[in-house]
Amino acid sequence: MSETQTQLPTDTWIHASWDEYLQAIANLLDDKAKSYYYKGHRRLEMPPVSFDHGQDHVLIIFAVTLFATLQGISATGLDRTTFRKIGVQDCQPDIAYYLRERAQSIPAGTGIVNLNCYPTPDLVIEIAKSFLFDNLGTKRCLYEELGVAEYWVVDVQNTQIIAYAVADQGSKRIQESQVLPKLAIATLEEALRRSREINQSEVGVWLLSQFQQKQADKTV
Template sequence: MTSTVTLTTQNQTSFVEWRRATWQDYVGYRDNLASEQYRLFFHQGYLLITEMGWEGINHATICDLFTAILYVWFSLHPDQVASSIGRCLLEKSQNTAGAPDLVLYLGDDYPRWQAGQPRRVDLSQWRIPDLVGEISDTILASDLDEKKQLYAALGIPEYWVIDVRGSRVFVFVLQDGKYQLTDTSEALKELPVDLLEQTIAKLETDSNISAAQWFSQQVMELKV
């Protein structure tokens, strides 16, 4: 972890690096910052707050592409029940919190919000997701280090890091408490990582909708 640099705009603060903090510090920011403008991460006494602002074109394009990829995959595997709740805050009280770009639950026991409840996933009430992912445009090093440690500590079985600038996809599976790099997703069984990277590469000439359609054709061929 590194020291922090703070930016203050309109009486609100974001951290461009992880900083030392207590759980109470995290709760204070969580309850006072606008959830649609900031993403919060807390682990082992360190806090990261990233200001979302207006999403860059590349980040938005790939984020929507991967949401479409999940839709395509499960539309072609209708026997599998799944729920996608990307960017929702996951929280393990007094310990760890994070808001991944991708959050995937497999099965029908996924979190459901009820009136009067906080707008986050309390992991003391709901099980951990089966897969989380980060669309990494500007903070790849943190996604491959601190956030990887955070999600491993939560026990999330699979973690994806999508490198926007490098058009790469890193897929990690949890083994003995640590993430190990793999070339095939376990959550999306038999899905090769290189197919995800080929789909991203299509964005050089095609839209993300066209890339998702191309992905759909490739997955159908995998099933044959």
């Protein structure tokens, strides 16, 4: 085991060139670790191990996919995929979605998604058990500059979702998704709260009833 491998600092932004960043991620012992590069700084994150983080991660993917399916919105969800602008930016959000005409914009067999060739995701989601303010601050700026349409941060400890609509390299808080119209952030937050008391299948039944009502409202 090399000295570089054992002493890589994690969970903080470190000044680094692009080449130094690539060397750092090549030396990561755990290939499940996440990595970011923004404005000449790198950040390495060890994979979360908490039950609540993993539970919320799965529930949000289920909820978004279910809603899109019931509303007839084409959707492709991605779990911890690398999105890269070579030499400039790199990120591995917990969850990302391509929607509607973009749902099939990334061909099968793609490894790292080169954002110089492919579009940015419509929706990016970070699940924050720790480092909440980093997700609300530096990472939000990163995703604003990448040009995602919407960015959510799931605050695991407080079962809260801080959602932003992104435009013109800036963002504003929203209470209803703009990329998934009629999806109320409050509904997802209630699902997170319920998941602390009942199992995910039961939460899924509740979500289905809520979303079916939205579907009924759509047809009226």
